[in-house]
Every structure is written in structure tokens, then in C-alpha cells.
Amino acid sequence: MLSTALVLPWAWGALLVAFDGRRPVIAWLAVATLAANLAMLVVLTVDVLRNGSQQIVTGGWPAGVGIVLRADTLGVTFALLSVLVLLAAAAAEAIIGVRERTLPGLVLLLAGGLTGLFLTADVFNFYVFFELAMTASYALTTYGGQRRQLRAALVFTAVNLLGSFIFLLSVAGTYRVTGTLAMADVAERIVDVSANAAMLVAVGFFIAFSVKLGLFPFHFWLPTVYAGTRPAVAAILSGAVANIGAYGLLRFGAGIFPDELRRGATVLVLLGAASIIYGAVLAVSRGDAAEMLAYSAIGQVGYVLVAVGVGGPVGLAAAVLYSVVNSLNKTLLFLASGLRGALVAGTFAVGALSVAGVPPAAGFVGKLEMFRTAIAAGSPALVLLLVIGSALSLVYLFQVYQHRFWHTAPSGAGPISPLPLRALTAGLALLVLAVGLWPEPLLTLSGSAAQALLTRRSG
Structure with missing residues (x-):
């Protein structure tokens, strides 16, 4: 399941890009x-929660030669979240008709x-997958082909390169300094550096x-890129690609460089x-x-950094949980x-209620964990x-809400959007409400992810 979850999108992506x-x-x-x-990632996540972390070396190669894949709670949480965001954005574009x-x-x-x-469980392979994901992101940012999309793509590519x-x-x-790139070995040897x-x-x-992350x-x-791209692409960048930053801070900061994280906690x-x-x-x-959501994204990732800086089981669990909630919020709002x-x-x-932390939306649970x-x-x-x-957050979100939805027939408003597309966003809203009303699965997942970091570090 671990290998298949990785190979499936690569194989079909390489095929479909030619059509x-x-x-x-x-x-x-x-x-x-x-x-x-x-669906595969859901099965893998359940398996990891029940039986613990899984690790394989692709192609039957020995460790150190083949690509080492390791599924722990932290990794599968972010993989599951990112694919969910990509699924929502791809479905939104398929409904209205893909333009490129x-x-x-x-x-x-x-x-x-x-x-x-x-x-992955290797720093170099992390970089390889990192670059492959970013290359696809650079191309996606140009989607639409208009001047503002091309300008956004140029800025996004230059800065992220x-x-x-x-x-x-x-x-x-x-x-x-360590003589290795296996994450577990780096975490052990870095203490002697x-x-x-x-x-x-x-x-x-x-x-x-x-x-x-755009911290x-x-x-x-970030404002130029998020406001300049099409809504589906902005949802992908803020809800999926930005997860690289949140995951990296957790995996590398808390998992590999805990002493350095502790020394720099106040700065973070x-x-x-x-x-x-x-x-x-x-x-x-x-x-x-679009501009409001772009600047809001800057503020929302600040909560993740604060939680990582505080650290410990409570802080790391809050960082994971808030990353998930923030990703869902941004995907919903941009779409x-x-x-x-x-x-x-x-x-x-x-x-808007979720970003502001008002119950019963999922953001309320995120803010509660931040208060903890x-x-x-x-x-x-x-x-x-x-x-x-x-x-x-409540002020700026409902300021835009009032401007867009309370004013009657604003000029250039355009026709009502297709029902399937509105139903898609409503489904995301129901998911946000469901997480807020029944937060136990997400709390368990985030707590387990934090514990996986701390256990692996201490081990």
C-alpha cells in the first residue's frame, strides 16, 4: 500500500500529461x-494508527541504495490532507471545464x-520529491495564461528557486557534518556536531x-501569487503546497534538530x-x-510557528492540528x-467562522489547542x-463577506455559479463543520503525530 500510494499518481500523471x-x-x-x-492513504493511515509505523525500501534494494519510504502518523496525515485538497481543486476545475x-x-x-x-525517510530523497512537487507547482501557477497569472508564476518561481x-x-x-542523509541517522549524529x-x-x-509557508x-x-492565480490553483498552493513548509518545520525542527529548535524557540x-x-x-x-485571503494566509501560518516554537507534546500536536484545519479553511475559502x-x-x-475560531467550525478546535x-x-x-x-480574523473575513454577499446585485457580479461547483464547496463546508462537531479523530491523529516525533527523537 505504501509503494502503491506513491506510484499511482506518478504513473497516471506521466500518462495523462501527454493527453x-x-x-x-x-x-x-x-x-x-x-x-x-x-482511499489508499486512508487505508494506510488506519493501518499506521493500529499497527505503528511502516518502512520499506523500493525495488528490493538495500537501505542506502534504494528509496526508503517510511509511513508514520505525521507523514500520512500531511499526505492525506494534501491529496484531499488536490482532489477538491481538480474536481472544481473539471466541473467548470479545464482550460489547459x-x-x-x-x-x-x-x-x-x-x-x-x-x-520518505531520507533527506536527499526529500529534496528530490520537493523539487518534483515544486516543478509541477511552477507550471500550475501559469494556469489561465493571462498576464496576472504569468506575473504570479514568475514571482513564485524566482522566490522558490x-x-x-x-x-x-x-x-x-x-x-x-553527519556523513549520512537518512533522517533517523542524522537525528542521532547531529548531537555530536x-x-x-x-x-x-x-x-x-x-x-x-x-x-x-510565506511566514x-x-x-x-505570497500576496502577488495567491491573488494573481486562479481560485483552484490558489487553493492548491495554500492548501497543499504550503504543507511542505509546515511539515518541514515539524519533521526537521522537532524530529532532527530538537536542540537547535529549543535554542531558537523564542525567535520562532x-x-x-x-x-x-x-x-x-x-x-x-x-x-x-483574493488579496484578503492571501494576507490572511500569512497570519494563519504564524499560529503553526508559535506552536512549533513552544514545542512539547501539546505544542507539536497543536501545530499538526492547526496545519490541517488551516489547509481545509483556505481550500474552502479560495474555491x-x-x-x-x-x-x-x-x-x-x-x-470565515472556522478561521476566526468560532464554534462549531473546525477552527474552534484549532484555536482551543492553541490556547492550550x-x-x-x-x-x-x-x-x-x-x-x-x-x-x-473575524473583522476582515466578514468585512469581505458583507461586501460580496450582502450587497444586492453588485456590478459585474455575473450569473449564479453551477450547482455542482456550489455543491462541492458545500461539501467542504460540511467537512469543516464535521471536524468541529466531532474532533476526536483529528485530535487523536495530531496527538499521535506529535508523539511519533518525540518517540523517534528519544529513540
């Missing part, structure tokens, strides 16, 4: 492949890259992942707090939904932002920060 994706049969075949991949021939194949190749990235170069330097530094060398390598990884002060590219919390306030304040000043109709207004409201993290850290300042961030 005309504008044909409905090709688009829906890609959707079906993503659905099958999602390569889109279905590229989405599948992106799914393969992300799945491999989350399930720089981040990839920094990441490659850190990979080389890791091998130089000089503090300055280990911190330098860790900072390089942190910068690379922060660029992917302050590495955020400068301060940068996270700056992202929360900066993103929220800039989002309040934006009337356009709903370009639609019209009463049903869309309701789904957008659910997403702040209390565990014994920091009243963090509690106040969470209250202010949530209040500002």
Missing part, C-alpha cells in the same frame, strides 16, 4: 485517480511529489521552509506572533477577497471566493495574541 486535459474524460480520470489515491491541456496531469504529478515527500537553493545547501551541510555548525544547517532549513518576513511573494515564537499580527492587519485593509449564489454565501460563512499551548507555555502574552488574532 489533452481539456477533454472532460481526461479531467475526470485525473479526479478518479486522486480519489483512488486518497496539461492541468490534470500536472495535478497528479504534484500529488506524487507531495506523497513521496511526506513519506532561491528557497530550493538554500535547502540544497542545507542538505549538503547536513551530509558534511558542534553547536555552531548544527545551528547553521538548521537555520538554512528553517529559511527554506519559511519561504514555502513573515519571508512573505513578500516572536516571528510567529509577527506573522499573525502583520497578516491580520494587512488583511483588514483589503476589500478584494468559494470566485463563486456566486446563496449556497456559496453559507459555505464562505462557515470558512499558550497556557502550557505559561505565557499570558500568547493568550492575548491569540485573542487579538482571532478578533482581527
Whole structure:
């Protein structure tokens, strides 16, 4: 199952990219492949939760020669989440009609890259899958072919190539100081490396992942890209590709460089707090939904960084849970932002309530875990920060909601969106509500993911 979950999207992606994706049969075949991949990951996740982590070497090669795949709770959580986002975005484009021939194949190749990235146990293979996923993302950003999409693609490619170069330097530094690239071996040997060398390598990884997340002060590219791309692509970038950054901070920070994470914890919390306030304040000043969501994304990932900085079982579990909730929220809001109709207004409201942390949406559970993290850290300042961030989120989201859905017949509003597309966003809204009303599975998954990091580190 572990190998098949990786091979399936790669094989079909390589095949479908050669066909005309504008044909409905090709688009829906890609959707079906993503659905099958999602089902496999669900089975794999259940198996990991019941029986523990799984590890194989592809092709029957010995370890150190073949690609080592390892499925633990953290990896399968992010793989499952990312494929779910890609499935929703691909279905949305298939409903309205794909505009470019390569889109279905590229989405599948992106799914393969992300799945491999989350399930590999080797730093170099992580980089390989990282680059494969980013290459597909660069091409997807041009989707639409208009000037704003091409400008967004140019900015996204230039900035993320720089981040990839920094990441490659850190990979080389890791091998130089430890003599290995297997994640488990690096985690064991890094404790014997000089503090300055280990911190330098860790900072390089942190910068690379922060660029992917769009954290302050590495955020400068994000508003142009998220606001310039089509809604489905923005949902993919914010809900799936950005997971590389969140996963990387957890896997490399808490799993491989725990001592360096502990030394830099105060800096991480301060940068996270700056992202929360900066993103929220800039989002309040934006009337356009796409721009507001772009700046909101900067603020929301700040919560993840704060939780990672606090660390421990509570902080790491909160970081995993908030990453999942934030990904679902952004996917729902970006897909709903370009639609019209009463049903869309309701789904957008659910997403807005979730981002603000209002029950019964999933965001309420995420904010509760963040408050638990702040209390565990014994920091009243963090509690106040969470209250202010949530209040500002409610202001800017319902400011846009009022502008888009309360005003009667705004000029250029366009016709009501197709019912299947509105039903898709409503299904995502129901999922967000379901997670909020029955949070136990997600709490169990995030707690198990945090424990997997701590157990592997201590082992």
C-alpha cells in the first residue's frame, strides 16, 4: 500500500500529461485517480494508527541504495490532507471545464511529489520529491495564461528557486557534518556536531521552509501569487503546497534538530506572533477577497510557528492540528471566493467562522489547542495574541463577506455559479463543520503525530 500510494499518481500523471486535459474524460480520470489515491492513504493511515509505523525500501534494494519510504502518523496525515485538497481543486476545475491541456496531469504529478515527500525517510530523497512537487507547482501557477497569472508564476518561481537553493545547501551541510542523509541517522549524529555548525544547517532549513509557508518576513511573494492565480490553483498552493513548509518545520525542527529548535524557540515564537499580527492587519485593509485571503494566509501560518516554537507534546500536536484545519479553511475559502449564489454565501460563512475560531467550525478546535499551548507555555502574552488574532480574523473575513454577499446585485457580479461547483464547496463546508462537531479523530491523529516525533527523537 505504501509503494502503491506513491506510484499511482506518478504513473497516471506521466500518462495523462501527454493527453489533452481539456477533454472532460481526461479531467475526470485525473479526479478518479486522486480519489483512488486518497482511499489508499486512508487505508494506510488506519493501518499506521493500529499497527505503528511502516518502512520499506523500493525495488528490493538495500537501505542506502534504494528509496526508503517510511509511513508514520505525521507523514500520512500531511499526505492525506494534501491529496484531499488536490482532489477538491481538480474536481472544481473539471466541473467548470479545464482550460489547459496539461492541468490534470500536472495535478497528479504534484500529488506524487507531495506523497513521496511526506513519506520518505531520507533527506536527499526529500529534496528530490520537493523539487518534483515544486516543478509541477511552477507550471500550475501559469494556469489561465493571462498576464496576472504569468506575473504570479514568475514571482513564485524566482522566490522558490532561491528557497530550493538554500535547502540544497542545507542538505549538503547536513551530509558534511553527519556523513549520512537518512533522517533517523542524522537525528542521532547531529548531537555530536558542534553547536555552531548544527545551528547553521538548521537555520538554512528553517529559511527554506519559511519561504514555502510565506511566514513573515519571508512573505513578500505570497500576496502577488495567491491573488494573481486562479481560485483552484490558489487553493492548491495554500492548501497543499504550503504543507511542505509546515511539515518541514515539524519533521526537521522537532524530529532532527530538537536542540537547535529549543535554542531558537523564542525567535520562532516572536516571528510567529509577527506573522499573525502583520497578516491580520494587512488583511483588514483589503476589500478584494483574493488579496484578503492571501494576507490572511500569512497570519494563519504564524499560529503553526508559535506552536512549533513552544514545542512539547501539546505544542507539536497543536501545530499538526492547526496545519490541517488551516489547509481545509483556505481550500474552502479560495474555491468559494470566485463563486456566486446563496449556497456559496453559507459555505464562505462557515470558512470565515472556522478561521476566526468560532464554534462549531473546525477552527474552534484549532484555536482551543492553541490556547492550550499558550497556557502550557505559561505565557499570558500568547493568550492575548491569540485573542487579538482571532478578533482581527473575524473583522476582515466578514468585512469581505458583507461586501460580496450582502450587497444586492453588485456590478459585474455575473450569473449564479453551477450547482455542482456550489455543491462541492458545500461539501467542504460540511467537512469543516464535521471536524468541529466531532474532533476526536483529528485530535487523536495530531496527538499521535506529535508523539511519533518525540518517540523517534528519544529513540
